[in-house]
Amino acid sequence: MIDSKQATDALADIEDTVRRVRQSLIYRFTSTIMLMWGALVFAGDILSWLRPGYGLYIWIGVYVLATAGLFALSAYNHAQSRIRTFDRRYLLSFLFIVAFGIFCCVFGQFTPRQQTTFWPVYVMLFYMMAGVWFGTAFIVIGAAIIALTLIGYVYIPGMPFLLWMAVVNGGGLFVGGLWMRRS
Numbered sequence: 001m002i003d004s005k006q007a008t009d010a011l012a013d014i015e016d017t018v019r020r021v022r023q024s025l026i027y028r029f030t031s032t033i034m035l036m037w038g039a040l041v042f043a044g045d046i047l048s049w050l051r052p053g054y055g056l057y058i059w060i061g062v063y064v065l066a067t068a069g070l071f072a073l074s075a076y077n078h079a080q081s082r083i084r085t086f087d088r089r090y091l092l093s094f095l096f097i098v099a100f101g102i103f104c105c106v107f108g109q110f111t112p113r114q115q116t117t118f119w120p121v122y123v124m125l126f127y128m129m130a131g132v133w134f135g136t137a138f139i140v141i142g143a144a145i146i147a148l149t150l151i152g153y154v155y156i157p158g159m160p161f162l163l164w165m166a167v168v169n170g171g172g173l174f175v176g177g178l179w180m181r182r183s
Contacts (some may be wrong), residue, residue, distance in 0.1 A: 026134050027180040029077060029085055034141075034177030036069045042170025048116075049162035055112060063098065067091070097126065113161060117153045120169045121146050141176035145169055 002010070044062040048055045074086030101122050105115050124142035131138030145168060152164040 027137065029073075030134075030138075031177040031180040032073055033070065034173045034180065036073070037066060038170050038172070038174030038177055040066050040069075040170075041173060042166045045116075045162050045166035045170055049159060049166070052112075052159070052162075067094070070094075097123075113153070116161065116165055117149055120149045120165070124149075137176070137180050141172065141179075145172040145176075148172065 040062050044058050047058045051058070070086045070090070074084065077083065077085045101119060104110075104122075105118060108114075110118055124146045127138045127142035127145075131140075131142065148168040149165065152161055152168060156164050
């Protein structure tokens, strides 16, 4: 027979294990999404650098590919684990985030350089908010990408800024995805 302290300790151990498994599952799935987004954002920044006049079309293509990729990853994950990870609610949330970002860019009359800075900072805010619930890796990745984006905005003039953003934003998401996969 166990006493109440042993029972309390056992329940605390079980709760800790459940928390770590939950975080591991979230990190595992999210890491795949971050790897996909990292590759797409890297490609988007490089293509924008190569073809600066086509930025709008390039980024629409990036968002369409990313959305399709999220549905494909969700379907694969659902087939493997029977857990739905991306559904209409997530799509609607994603569309709200994008719509508000577009609203800010249009009514803020952002220059292309300001838009290149705004989007990673804006999106990483949501990563950092997710970190409050799902783990500090989100906070670290978001804060690092925001800080490096702002450093580039201040210190890297002209078109090389797009190359900086390819490495910082695309590469940061990709490296962050690899890091979360190991956690």
